[in-house]
């Protein structure tokens with residue numbers, strides 16, 4: 498540094514352009530070699546976490562280390578230190594092997610690092626995200642004028658739904674919170690819902706008791722008659738029902754609640770109607786599977802996670818609503834320091850988040866590259882994978898517990914293979930495939946979901962073999 502000059506940029510953080518290009522090229526090569534290995538390798542982590550913890554102590558941040566070494570180290574540890582979603586034998590929890598266009602989007606968003614709070618800071622990204630949201634809304638059959646935004650996850654989108662329902666239900670909610678209501682607030686979903694709804698109730702300040710879990714019909718779908726009875730009983734006891742949530746693609750079994758019946762009950766009761774299609778919403782991409790979601794167009798709002806079956810990288814959910822004005826009412830704020838404050842446009846005035854990453858580019862690039870047809874083929878392929886697994890297992894004496902039509906299969910092993918949880922532990926410990934244990938309509942089942950867009954016949958054979966103890 499000269500006596501008067503500025504210190505130079507810290508080269509470890511901001512290397513020269515040619516240095517960046519060199520490291521980036523290396524990183525790209527390293528990543529594609531790693532992908533090839535991990536698709537063929539074990540699905541489960543092999544790294545001993547106690548040794549890793551000890552190794553972490555060597556990173557005391559006292560002495561700088563070369564980025565190239567650190568990148569290689571990180572990738573090696575990731576290769577052996579996580580359950581591999583990119584492995585085609587991961588038949589797991591809705592976490593996809595990420596599509597390549599979505600990965601490219603992450604790189605682009607990282608370079609520009611646009612601030613998506615404001616349309617003045619990021620006119621192109623804000624417009625692009627709205628374009629995707631409108632396309633999804635049309636695909637779901639929502640009326641023209643629907644809007645919404647990208648969110649970090651289904652949980653955030655579902656939280657947004659509850660805040661909208663509360664805001665729409667009482668003009669005093671914004672100022673007074675739950676105290677504005679004449680009695681305790683209640684909202685309704687099936688007992689097979691994603692249980693993050695409990696956290697949503699907690700966060701929104703209505704209390705976890707506000708969540709009413711409705712019985713299912715013996716096939717994992719919300720029982721509409723029980724829903725109507727529960728609402729009537731709550732009203733008679735002085736409670737205030739505000740929202741009905743139907744799940745389109747339950748987490749445990751991929752079942753779709755009766756979307757028309759739930760819509761009718763919500764309308765009759767003056768409740769907000771939300772459809773949690775976090776995973777199952779992807780079926781909208783397929784002309785063949787779309788009818789399974791008939792009735793979704795009656796929703797006032799919908800959650801769809803692109804980071805599930807639409808195979809983007811993590812943290813790419815959508816909240817879509819026919820009533821975008823309620824979003825502006827629920828999330829309005831005013832300050833002089835923001836570059837724009839356009840109600841109904843600026844994401845920070847219409848969503849939970851303030852500073853926002855450019856999430857929607859991942860789905861935009863994926864959809865623009867594949868088209869609805871390609872995305873539909875991806876979704877239909879997962880259903881074909883599950884159908885193939887079902888045939889193989891039934892032939893080996895397994896029984897099928899659910900009848901989803903989407904890409905989740907719940908199965909019960911023949912008695913000779915022992916009980917479900919022990920069997921799943923054996924499968925997971927083998928590293929040859931990954932499945933989950935869950936409970937469906939009171940029975941323990943093995944849950945198998947086709948989450949990876951590259952699963953091949955040989956992967957199915959391997960899964961079936963390890964499930965059958967071979």
Ligand SMILES: Cc1ncc(COP(=O)(O)O)c(C=O)c1O
Pocket residue numbers: 591649650651652653655690691693744746747748773774775776802814
């Ligand atoms: C039906 C359903 N809703 C909501 C969620 C929560 O979504 P996220 O994990 O993106 O917050 C999930 C997650 O699996 C889900 O299956």
